[in-house]
Amino acid sequence: MNVVLHCSSGSEADQRHALANARNLLADDTLDLESVAFVANGDAVWLLVDGSTHADEVADLAADVAFQACRNSLRTREIPTDDLLSGVDPASSGVGTVSKLQDTGYHYVKVP
Secondary structure, X not given: OEEEEEEOOOOHXXXXXXXXXXXXXXXXXXXXXXXXXXXXOHHHHHHHEOOOOOHHHXXXXXXXXXXXXXXXXXXXXXXXXXXXXXXXXXXXXXXXXXXXXXXOOOEEEEOO
């Protein structure tokens, strides 16, 4: 099973909840997970850049989760892609990436 988690909230509590969803998904031994993607757009891109209060958790999850930050959201917030945390890739657009992943069979989960 392939799953894409999509977060767009800039709320600290929502971002913490989204990462907890990712951890819980990975820990669920009743699932046969092949791949987990986490796409952030809108204000959620702040979760995936230098200075994020969740940087350590993102780093821990990056071994099992493909993190992607919307390049459009980064640009409108004047965040250079060089500021992305290690293990995070820029995506041409968040919604486009989510759509492409769904088209290839990923199950969509809006988090939180």
